[in-house]
Amino acid sequence: MIRYNKLGYVALNVTDLEKSKDFYENIVGLEPTSQVGNEAAFFTCSRDHHNIILYQGEEPGLVRVGLEVESSEQLDIAFEHFSKAGLNPQEVEREELKLLGQGRSIRVQEPNTGLLFELYSDIVQLGKEFKPKLTKIARLGHFAIFANEFDSALKFFTDVMNFKVSDYIEDSVVFMRIFPNPYHHTFTLAKGDERLHHVNFMASDIDDIGTARNRMLNNEVPIVFGPGRHSPSGAIFLYFLDPDQMTLEYSFGMEEFPEMNPRKPKSLEHSLEILDMWGGKPDPRMSSVGRIFGKEVSAVD
Numbered sequence: 001m002i003r004y005n006k007l008g009y010v011a012l013n014v015t016d017l018e019k020s021k022d023f024y025e026n027i028v029g030l031e032p033t034s035q036v037g038n039e040a041a042f043f044t045c046s047r048d049h050h051n052i053i054l055y056q057g058e059e060p061g062l063v064r065v066g067l068e069v070e071s072s073e074q075l076d077i078a079f080e081h082f083s084k085a086g087l088n089p090q091e092v093e094r095e096e097l098k099l100l101g102q103g104r105s106i107r108v109q110e111p112n113t114g115l116l117f118e119l120y121s122d123i124v125q126l127g128k129e130f131k132p133k134l135t136k137i138a139r140l141g142h143f144a145i146f147a148n149e150f151d152s153a154l155k156f157f158t159d160v161m162n163f164k165v166s167d168y169i170e171d172s173v174v175f176m177r178i179f180p181n182p183y184h185h186t187f188t189l190a191k192g193d194e195r196l197h198h199v200n201f202m203a204s205d206i207d208d209i210g211t212a213r214n215r216m217l218n219n220e221v222p223i224v225f226g227p228g229r230h231s232p233s234g235a236i237f238l239y240f241l242d243p244d245q246m247t248l249e250y251s252f253g254m255e256e257f258p259e260m261n262p263r264k265p266k267s268l269e270h271s272l273e274i275l276d277m278w279g280g281k282p283d284p285r286m287s288s289v290g291r292i293f294g295k296e297v298s299a300v301d
């Protein structure tokens with residue numbers, strides 16, 4: 001089965017690239033690394049060439065998700081595995097690989113939601129370490145989507161992608177880790193009309209959550225949930241909206257799982273107390289925007 005290193009990057013469509021570039025650099029605190037004309041902008045919060053890609057588009061949404069696997073052999077394993085499952089995996093063309101600064105990369109589409117995954121093992125490492133200017137972002141943490149065909153999507157993620165379930169919230173939310181990455185969740189699947197739920201950045205200090213709240217308030221960025229504390233993972237969170245109203249999250253702290261003999265998944269009650277132990281309530285705008293594009297937008301032409 002496929003073995004992953006980490007969540008590599010999330011590619012988003014935005015409707016005003018200039019505005020979003022400014023937001024992701026000066027409000028979220030990512031570092032711009034490169035740009036392709038007026039079509040795409042790359043940002044990092046690590047040594048990787050990119051952890052977020054923004055594409056100029058007509059409608060905001062999730063273009064694809066990059067997962068870094070442990071080694072190039074894992075790409076062979078994944079390609080064969082996806083082919084056997086009848087998923088028709090695709091190799092990313094050399095020209096696009098050059099733009100992405102990645103070695104061999106393969107794409108596969110989740111059949112229920114259309115979500116496009118890209119697996120790779122090598123990405124250009126930047127000369128300098130990421131030096132956070134705002135929130136001390138430790139890493140791109142996780143992403144979450146809604147799926148109507150919840151049960152069959154979950155089956156795909158566990159059986160085909162080799163994600164492991166960490167916890168459930170009844171039959172409507174599943175927190176998964178990309179095996180053997182230790183974090184409680186790299187990916188969350190929620191039941192609902194297909195769309196992006198949110199993209200998360202993990203902060204390295206609890207003060208980051210408080211200072212981010214004030215930065216959002218000072219810049220009139222809508223905060224849609226938090227600061228609060230999630231019961232399943234123990235993480236302290238703050239959710240806010242990007243210029244297209246897509247939901248982003250900062251969080252601090254998360255349970256880690258060992259590769260061998262991890263604890264069993266818990267089934268948690270679907271209640272506000274589970275979502276926020278501090279008693280907060282999400283704003284209705286939270287997780288309301290972000291189409292899943294799948295193959296419709298996947299390349300810089």
Ligand SMILES: [Fe+2]
Nearest residue numbers: 142198200249
């Ligand atoms: Fe989250």
